[in-house]
Amino acid sequence: MKNFLKYREIWLLAGIVVLIGLISTRFPGFADPANLRQVFNDTSILMILALGQMVVILTRSIDLSMASNLCFTGMVVAMLNAAHPAIPIPALIVIALLVGLVLGAINGFLVWRLNIPSIVVTLGTLTIYRGATFVVSGGAWVNADQMSPDFINFQRAALLGLPVLSWIAIIVIALFFLVMTRTQIGRSIYAIGVNPTASVYAGIDVGRTKFIVFCISGMIGGLAGYLWISRYVIASVEVANGYELNIIAACVIGGISIAGGIGSVGGAVLGALFLGIISNALPVINISPFWQMAISGSAIILAVVLNARGERRQGRIILRKAEAA
Amino acid sequence: MRNMDGLDTTMDTTAHHGTIQKRPPASVPRLTLTGISKSFPGVRALHNVSLSLYPGQVTALIGENGAGKSTLVKIMTGIYQPDSGEIGIDGQATTLPSAHAAFGHGITAIHQETVLFDDLSVAENIFLGHAPRTRFGTIDWRTMRNNAREVLETMRAGHIDADARLKDLGIANKHLVAVARAMSIDARIVIMDEPTAALSMKEIEELFLLIEFLKSEGKAVLFISHKFDEIYRIADRYTVFRDGEMVGEGLLKDTGQNEIVRMMVGRNVDHIFPQREPKIGAPVLSVSGLSHPTEFDDIGFELRKGEILGFYGLVGAGRSEVMQAIAGITRTSRGEISLDGQTIAPKSAADSIEAGIVYVPEERGKQGVVIGLPIFQNVSLPSLKRTSKSGVLRLAEEFTLARSYTERLDLRASSLSQDVGTLSGGNQQKVVIAKWLATTPKVIILDEPTKGIDIGSKAAVHGFMAELVAQGLSVIMVSSELPEILGMSDRVVVMREGRIAATYDNKGLDAETLVRTAAGIVA
Known part of the structure; x- marks a missing residue:
């Protein structure tokens, strides 16, 4: 399985390299390290969000409310910053994480304790959280001139040649990698995704684990809320409207199975990068944004087809072994 | 022998x-x-x-x-x-x-769980796939209803409303609908x-x-x-x-x-069971008055140290359900379970595993192995608390654990990192047993441990059971295979319709007695 996942990720990586190559023929500067760093930075928020979504999808659930959570939390920190510019940025980030955690915990609680399917719960909270943004802001925007310079510049500061935003993404990727491969909760997430019944027998609390993954995706949504608002320097009810679909698309392109249990941190990151490259490159080589949507859509279907083929190949190995045995 | x-x-x-x-x-x-x-x-x-x-x-x-x-x-x-x-x-x-x-x-089959469509009407179920058509090619609802009523009438089942949703009918009436369907296609x-x-x-x-x-x-x-x-x-x-x-x-x-x-x-000799000299000690697990609202009632038995206790009965006699209750997976309404003299009330599988009772479920695929995870991760799954330190996994410990138990069971695999799905049925079963043994239980409950596996793997599982009890473990073996029950058990509990019908010492016990007790035939 491990080998196979690597195999799939290498395919995706190869696809990305080919994509960059193709774009370079039309726009020679695209493959410059400086530009690639820029693309990475531009995709950082999507990568972070895709990782949060990944842990949810791995447990056979889905979180449709991440973009609304991002919007709400972004509004809360923006208003806090506008009202109290003295609050230091790290404290605001902690607040963003906590607000996101609360929203995620609400999702998780409903899924765990009331046993409502996650797609229903988060379809509800998708609307509720965005509505709540309207309630706290009264429908008003928070504009760049209301935000403190620190609020805006924190993520742009260069550290060892990369902006802080990129470093945050790298840290989140590393943390997720460690959690998924080296901790009990990571192992439990995979196990309940692959075989929930066997996991119950093995003494894993499936409901609690799902609660935890929604808490994780909530915290990620909250973190992304601050990063998004300070990047695009405007907070409104419309922020990231519909973006939950991009997050899920990144996961699917990255080989995370909607049926749960299959997927990796590397896959989610590469899936997000793929979408990031498309959205960055196509405008500069004069392809209309509508083509951009068509290409992302095709990539999703292609990824699903390739993954399904991969599963079948795996099945044949079982048969061969069974026959040999 | x-x-x-x-x-x-x-x-x-x-x-x-x-x-x-x-x-x-x-x-x-x-x-x-x-x-x-x-x-x-x-x-x-x-x-x-x-x-x-x-x-x-x-x-x-x-x-x-x-x-x-x-x-x-x-x-x-x-x-x-x-x-x-x-x-x-x-x-x-x-x-x-x-x-x-x-x-x-x-040719038509009416199954234990009738294969019909709950959300369709009785008439639709009867005529699904061969409904009468109007001359425009649409379904002729009126004729279909009338025909359905007619078929039900001829079967003396006129009390069933042809327009009722199937899910509103009881199981017996569902059977009638299934038969009506068979009649309508001239089965x-x-x-x-x-x-x-x-x-x-x-x-x-x-x-x-x-x-x-x-x-x-x-x-x-x-x-x-x-x-x-x-x-x-x-x-x-x-x-x-x-x-x-x-x-x-x-x-x-x-x-x-x-x-x-x-x-x-009666059967041909195709399998020799391991010879044991049971050293049976004090009671380890005792169960009394265990009841469930629908599945079983007033179950009481004792399991002693070093003993293999066989549970025989027909499918649906409630054996697995009793075991799942002891393993903390199903809740009971009444009754007491005690382990080493201490009353336990397991609320989850984790509680039972902690206490030292493990349940190796019957359906290897659905309830046992986690296909897609490598062998060593399957083995360590219920023992993660032990192989990790404050939530962080220690892979070396996991490998050591997996290696020691899979080696004892003679698992055939090229590497412990291999996906468990690539193993044969018998070897998957060994992984499942290894994973439960790795929790170092006092009582191990094996539900149909050799169902659907080849003779060689069966012998390995039986040999290993003998080894376990020799080391002082106690085993409950739920089995519907008479030779296995007679060949391995020290005592046999026979269940019928959710109750214990009899408990026998396996000395001079014969298969006929067991079948008669399980089926409720008075000799």
Whole structure:
């Protein structure tokens, strides 16, 4: 399985390299390290969000409310910053994480304790959280001139040649990698995704684990809320409207199975990068944004087809072994 | 060596092919299966079996679990293809390459869990796939309703409303709808696979009236049941299967219950059980008054140190449910479980594992291995608390744990990082057992530990069970295989309909006694 996942990720990586190559023929500067760093930075928020979504999808659930959570939390920190510019940025980030955690915990609680399917719960909270943004802001925007310079510049500061935003993404990727491969909760997430019944027998609390993954995706949504608002320097009810679909698309392109249990941190990151490259490159080589949507859509279907083929190949190995045995 | 030899010679005089009881058929059979064989990787499900069904007669198919009855039904309904053998309908050789082809020949099966559509109406269920059409090609609802009422009337089931949603009907009425469907397609061969399993006494009577009706209509009926009173009540002929072979057939009026029981249980020596000198100590696990609202009632037994306690019974007797309650997976309504003299009340599987009770479930695929995870991760799954430090996994510990237990079970795998899905059934079973042993339990409950695995792996599992109890563990073995129960157990608990019917010391215990107790036949 491990080998196979690597195999799939290498395919995706190869696809990305080919994509960059193709774009370079039309726009020679695209493959410059400086530009690639820029693309990475531009995709950082999507990568972070895709990782949060990944842990949810791995447990056979889905979180449709991440973009609304991002919007709400972004509004809360923006208003806090506008009202109290003295609050230091790290404290605001902690607040963003906590607000996101609360929203995620609400999702998780409903899924765990009331046993409502996650797609229903988060379809509800998708609307509720965005509505709540309207309630706290009264429908008003928070504009760049209301935000403190620190609020805006924190993520742009260069550290060892990369902006802080990129470093945050790298840290989140590393943390997720460690959690998924080296901790009990990571192992439990995979196990309940692959075989929930066997996991119950093995003494894993499936409901609690799902609660935890929604808490994780909530915290990620909250973190992304601050990063998004300070990047695009405007907070409104419309922020990231519909973006939950991009997050899920990144996961699917990255080989995370909607049926749960299959997927990796590397896959989610590469899936997000793929979408990031498309959205960055196509405008500069004069392809209309509508083509951009068509290409992302095709990539999703292609990824699903390739993954399904991969599963079948795996099945044949079982048969061969069974026959040999 | 303790083996099944004594059993074989004292009880089984009909096991060899030369002495199969055959009686001349009453008329031309509607359906004949001749020399049917079917194998799956590692398992021979059917070997050279024959079966004949006669119009206007009910044939009972009798056999232990795993005798090959379900496989045969699947061949008759076109779901499986036989490896060899012939199928004849009304004397004409034919094949049943698909479920559709079997349907076309008028073969229909009514299963334990009837395959109908809960959200459709009774009439829609009856005519699904062959609904009457109007001249515009749309469904003629009025005719369909009228026809449905007509079919139900002829079956004396006029009380069922043709417009009712199926889900609003009871199981017995669902069976009636299934039969009505069979009537509407002019089915000529009706297979009933344990139709009474979930019915009340009154509903069973209604079903029998229905079977009489089918007989009077000249249908050939195959009736599969474990219950002897029902078989003698409704069937005309019988065919007995054992270990995938046909061991006897004839007319029920000429054959006594004991004779059929003997055919079911007698068997050739194909497996030698490990010899043990049980050192049985003090009680480890004691259960009293354990009850569940629907599945079992007033269960009480003791398991002693170093003992293998067999649990025998028919499918649906509630054995697995009792074990799941002890393992903390199902909640009980009443009763007490104590381990080493301390009362425990497990609320989750984790609680039971912590206390030292593990349950190795029956369905290896669904409940046992986690396909997609490597072997070592499967083994360590219930022991993660031990192999990790404040939530952080220690891979070296996991590997050590997995290696020590898989080596003891002689697991055949190229590497412990291999996906468990690439192993054979027998080796997967070893992984499942290794994973539970790794939790260092006091009591290990094995539910059908050797179901569907090959002889070699069976022997390994049995040998290992013997080793476990020799080391002072206590084992509960739920099994529907008589040789396994008799060959491995120190004592045997027989369950029937959710209660303990009897507990036997396995000294001079014979298979017939067990089957009779499980089926409720008074000797």
